[in-house]
Amino acid sequence: MSAYPIPDNEAGRQAALDEHHILDTEPDVDFDRITRLASQMLGVPIALISLVDRQRQWFLSRVGLEASETPREQAFCAHAICSDDVMVVSDATEDDRFKDNPLVKGDPHIRFYAGVPLQSRTGFNLGTLCVISPQPRQLASGEQQLLQDLAGMVTQYLESRSNGYLCPLTGLQNRRPFFEAGQREFQRVRQSGDALTLMLIGLDDFQAFRARFGSQQGERVVQEVARTLRALLGDSALVGRVTEAEFAVLRTGLEAREGRAQAESLRAGLALQGWLVDGVRHPLSVSRGVASLSTEDTGFRDLFQRAEAALKQARLSGKTLPG
Structure with missing residues (x-):
């Protein structure tokens, strides 16, 4: 042959x-x-x-x-x-x-x-x-x-x-491909024993922000958040836009404590940055939810659901809680 x-x-x-x-x-x-x-x-x-x-x-x-x-x-x-x-x-x-x-x-x-x-x-x-x-x-x-x-x-x-793989607004992975990549990484770290941490960064009251300032300003906020996350994380993490106002960050080798610290740093930085409209800087309310790999997780979806629950609880309580 x-x-x-x-x-x-x-x-x-x-x-x-x-x-x-x-x-x-x-x-x-x-x-x-x-x-x-x-x-x-x-x-x-x-x-x-x-x-x-x-x-x-x-x-x-x-x-x-x-x-x-x-x-x-x-x-x-x-x-x-x-x-x-x-x-x-x-x-x-x-x-x-x-x-x-x-x-x-x-x-x-x-x-x-x-x-x-x-x-x-x-x-x-x-x-x-x-x-x-x-x-x-x-x-x-x-x-x-x-x-x-x-x-x-x-x-x-x-x-x-x-064409449907990437968000046309941000260039980040959409929800489905992010899940697929997350599952592959989940399976890999299960074999290697590496740590795995998922961070969800959510823009609070995004609908109200867009209603007040218009859809174009809302799109600019989303694009700026995506650019900031990519600039800060580089190639160290998988980043996706998983809902209209939520971004997901998956990092291998990051333990739970360090993951919570990094997620809080990202959240605080975005909130502090705010948003400039017609020369006036407006505050940007941001929450985060974090989940790290557990022995009870049977797939990436379990990890994601825990991070999602933590994000939801953070928004309800006005605090940022780990998963």
Whole structure:
């Protein structure tokens, strides 16, 4: 089996894939619907949406295959992304590139493969929509068009998801991707034993502020808070906008006591900064809730709910309480 080829634009291609924040996410019904259609309409047992990562191909959706990923050197799709054309292998046992491939010689005994590159709006091939059969066969012109049309739907969903990944106002992660990233970090620290602390920073009476000064001023406040948090935290934390007036900060390696101190520092700084409207500086009421990883937490959602409860209690009491 020959080594897999590297696209000439590999660095940009990998960066484009990373920017989609789609790797290792939970199954998605839209993508699963497309792979089921590809399998049924082309009469093949296996259909995959494969994303070619640094050293692996990871399956965003799969029908007829148990594995969630394979090494890149075994990936037919690693070859397919090097061209913008449909790649068809009628019988892998007669193709010098693949005849010694473990996926040909062993399970799932690939013979037929057809893959359409999934091209981002910036022109990078992120992976493929592919179909596989253990029986040699050809791909008719109408079937090729069908596969290309389905691949176009995958690309459309990928771009739509990417566009909805970040808050358009602040550039921070929205609630769903923040939760997904938080769950991945939760699972990682469970294995490593690291500390993990979540801070929620809430703008109090934000609706009243916006009603008084207007939506444009409200948007400016949100943007300024986001800029301040990014400037203060840099790359040391994961930051997201999880509701209209709440920001979440997730830090690994931060124990509970230090987390409460940092959250209070962030809260006090934002409150002290206030907001300038028509030359007059108005106070900005800010609360915070903090929760650190507990042995009783079964997932990131437990951690988030405790921080959320602490934030709610802080607003009710007029104080800032830990979770």
